[in-house]
Amino acid sequence: MGRVDGKVAIVTGAAQGLGEADARLLAAEGARVIMTDIDDERGWTIAQEIGADYLHQDVSDEDGWNVLMDHVISGYDELDILVNNAGIAIIADIETTTTEQWRRTLAVHLDSTFWGCQHAVNAMKERGGSIINMSSVVALQGSANYLAYAAAKGGIRSMTKSVAAHCRARGYRIRCNSVHPGSINTAMVQAALEHSAGIKITEAEDPEALRLQLGIGEPLDIANMVLFLASDDAKHVNGTELVVDNGATNILSAG
Ligand SMILES: NC(=O)c1ccc[n+]([C@@H]2O[C@H](COP(=O)([O-])OP(=O)(O)OC[C@H]3O[C@@H](n4cnc5c(N)ncnc54)[C@H](O)[C@@H]3O)[C@@H](O)[C@H]2O)c1
Incomplete structure (x- = not known):
């Protein structure tokens, strides 16, 4: 028996990086996974x-959410898990962020995340379920170089708690966590490292050794948390923020 046997799970942004790792692990643990992305070639291959x-x-397209949910409800009759994972990270600070970059982010x-949560609550309210919203440590610390991204991730953090509070008050048995x-070693962080420090992990002599030396996690570290939250093992975990950073945010500054 897998830890999410038979559960129906949507993972957005699942063609690479963290979403891919989430989809792989949920499928390996028995879930019926619906992957979505804009990179169809990679998405189809992995699926x-x-x-x-x-x-x-x-x-970012509201109609796309309607199409997805019609597909899931007509094809699977239920939704148990939603992982709101898709994301972009535009490098720009408070002085350089354009209105277009702000709005796109x-x-x-x-x-x-708003549309995903709204659809998921509607689909899950009779039977319960788990919504997992991908935020970031920048939601807790801010970030000079990712102004819009940090603002969006902070919004996801508080939206998560609001959804959880609503569902708990209504007795829906829907958990919502961030x-x-x-x-974590994905294309997004590789681009950030190259921009900030000129480091190209993939071109290092031993990329794995460099990853460990830099204190960077691997996608499976996040997928394991997603699997836990998606499973019934997390039935008492709700409206909270799960930090997965090997202590970088909360203990390293303590010296
Ligand atoms: N990698 C990290 O260190 C890290 C840290 C904190 C938070 N996150 C968050 O985790 C999530 C995944 O990040 P990642 O590192 O795997 O990034 P990534 O760039 O490797 O993958 C992102 C995926 O999202 C897809 N995507 C982008 N825009 C989309 C759109 N409009 N609609 C649908 N799909 C879209 C991309 O095609 C890609 O497959 C993001 O929300 C990111 O902000 C990542």
């Missing part, structure tokens, strides 16, 4: 490999 379903979805992160990764 076929792990026996998942794949749908093109731009999470909030659309991809905040609009999408996950806050530190730096």
